[in-house]
Amino acid sequence: MASSHQEILRTELRWGAVMGVLVAGILGLIIYAALALHISPPSNVERIDPKTLQLSDEFTEQNLGTQVSGDGRVTARIVATQYAFLPPCVAVPLNRPITLRFASPDVIHGLLIAGTNVNTMVVPGYVSQVHATFTQPGETPMPCHEFCGLGHSAMLGRVQVLPADQFKPDAQGRVACAKH
Amino acid sequence: MATEPLDLTPEQRAAEDRTFRRGAALAVGVVLVAGIVLGFVVLPVVQGASVGLDAWSAICRAIGVQPGTPIARQPSSEAAATPVSQVSWGPATLGALRNGNVARGAQLSRVCDACHGAQGLSSDPQFPNMSGQTAYAIYKQLHDFRSGARKNYLMSIVATYRSDQSIADLAVYYASRQALQHGSIEDPVAANLAVRGDPARSIAACNACHLGNPGAPVETPNLIGQHKEYLLNQLQAFAHDTRHNDVYARMRTISTALTSDEMERLAAYYAATPRP
Ligand SMILES: [Cu+2]
Numbered sequence: 001m002a003s004s005h006q007e008i009l010r011t012e013l014r015w016g017a018v019m020g021v022l023v024a025g026i027l028g029l030i031i032y033a034a035l036a037l038h039i040s041p042p043s044n045v046e047r048i049d050p051k052t053l054q055l056s057d058e059f060t061e062q063n064l065g066t067q068v069s070g071d072g073r074v075t076a077r078i079v080a081t082q083y084a085f086l087p088p089c090v091a092v093p094l095n096r097p098i099t100l101r102f103a104s105p106d107v108i109h110g111l112l113i114a115g116t117n118v119n120t121m122v123v124p125g126y127v128s129q130v131h132a133t134f135t136q137p138g139e140t141p142m143p144c145h146e147f148c149g150l151g152h153s154a155m156l157g158r159v160q161v162l163p164a165d166q167f168k169p170d171a172q173g174r175v176a177c178a179k180h
Numbered sequence: 181m182a183t184e185p186l187d188l189t190p191e192q193r194a195a196e197d198r199t200f201r202r203g204a205a206l207a208v209g210v211v212l213v214a215g216i217v218l219g220f221v222v223l224p225v226v227q228g229a230s231v232g233l234d235a236w237s238a239i240c241r242a243i244g245v246q247p248g249t250p251i252a253r254q255p256s257s258e259a260a261a262t263p264v265s266q267v268s269w270g271p272a273t274l275g276a277l278r279n280g281n282v283a284r285g286a287q288l289s290r291v292c293d294a295c296h297g298a299q300g301l302s303s304d305p306q307f308p309n310m311s312g313q314t315a316y317a318i319y320k321q322l323h324d325f326r327s328g329a330r331k332n333y334l335m336s337i338v339a340t341y342r343s344d345q346s347i348a349d350l351a352v353y354y355a356s357r358q359a360l361q362h363g364s365i366e367d368p369v370a371a372n373l374a375v376r377g378d379p380a381r382s383i384a385a386c387n388a389c390h391l392g393n394p395g396a397p398v399e400t401p402n403l404i405g406q407h408k409e410y411l412l413n414q415l416q417a418f419a420h421d422t423r424h425n426d427v428y429a430r431m432r433t434i435s436t437a438l439t440s441d442e443m444e445r446l447a448a449y450y451a452a453t454p455r456p
Contacts, residue, residue: 035226082397
């Protein structure tokens with residue numbers, strides 16, 4: 001295959017242009033999703049020390065799970081750790097806004113709840129916060145989607161979306177998953 | 181096939197290089213400026229407007245100098261910490277272990293011989309073997325016995341009034357000793373749980389943590405060569421919540437998912453497995 005210097009140059013430029021168009025197209029999609037569909041990474045910036053996470057007030061083991069505060073706002077606090085979520089099953093209300101707060105004491109984890117806007121990384125050192133409203137009742141899986149070590153494939157949490165008559169806070173405002 | 185020479189004169193080459201350099205610099209510059217404008221100005225301002233954020237705070241938040249979340253008030257938590265264990269792996273703890281004195285640990289360990297054996301290998305299977313255990317695991321368990329996070333009518337007394345440094349000395353002493361060599365057993369059920377776990381039941385492979393992997397929790401104890409009875413007792417204690425000093429319920433969650441037959445098999449499997 002003989003090619004003149006000029007030909008090689010032209011081919012390079014042509015392929016360069018193809019790559020440029022591809023990159024621009026993908027970027028365009030991301031920008032469109034961000035502006036028109038409001039899909040973007042969670043925007044909360046909040047630091048927390050991973051080494052002492054279990055000694056902290058908010059992410060101490062007792063305080064994890066779903067809680068309804070006095071003013072009726074619902075918050076779920078969840079720790080993503082090797083190789084499980086705590087609590088392993090998160091109870092959330094149907095058609096009612098909820099704030100999900102995640103933290104990790106060890107390595108980077110991630111999570112995703114299919115069919116909702118909940119999809120975030122959980123980076124040690126930061127609180128990942130997502131606001132969501134669940135509109136489909138029933139149970140959905142919440143897998144870890146960032147490789148976090150040898151047990152990653154078993155790191156699978158659950159979310160139970162409970163209608164109002166089953167979403168019953170106890171005296172402390174806490175709600176746990178229904179047992180099967 | 182005729183080959184045209186690719187050689188250009190030095191002047192032609194220099195001219196071509198210049199054009200390329202300019203083009204590449206221009207392309208990189210355009211992408212950089214477009215990225216900064218899009219990421220720090222256009223996207224935050226447009227998205228911020230939809231949640232009632234003024235342009236300036238939207239830009240500050242995008243750059244990362246303004247914390248919090250604009251959409252809702254940060255939820256407050258009135259909870260007070262009630263940790264299941266007081267141990268954290270900060271510089272103080274790791275430093276104490278790094279400066280652990282093996283000779284002093286050996287002296288202190290005389291008290292332990294009655295139960296844990298003179299070589300750190302006990303004859304009564306209710307008393308765990310100490311030799312070959314990791315220093316981190318021994319440190320954490322002694323600390324937990326002392327703080328009351330883990331309770332045992334014998335060990336709780338032994339651990340009271342011990343300083344952090346004595347605990348660290350004991351830990352490095354036992355960790356420096358050789359464990360027993362053991363035989364091995366064939367048990368596909370146990371081996372499968374140990375090596376692969378059972379993702380369908382959210383059980384991570386025991387070896388993902390218990391084989392001394394650098395990625396696992398620091399305090400994970402070594403199970404290999406431990407007494408079968410002791411391992412089984414601990415698995416049952418975690419499952420029945422009579423032992424709950426495992427941070428973030430790592431072992432309580434796993435042991436609740438195991439059947440009692442599986443616990444029995446796993447205890448036997450690890451007790452008999454030779455060290456790698
Ligand atoms: Cu994970």
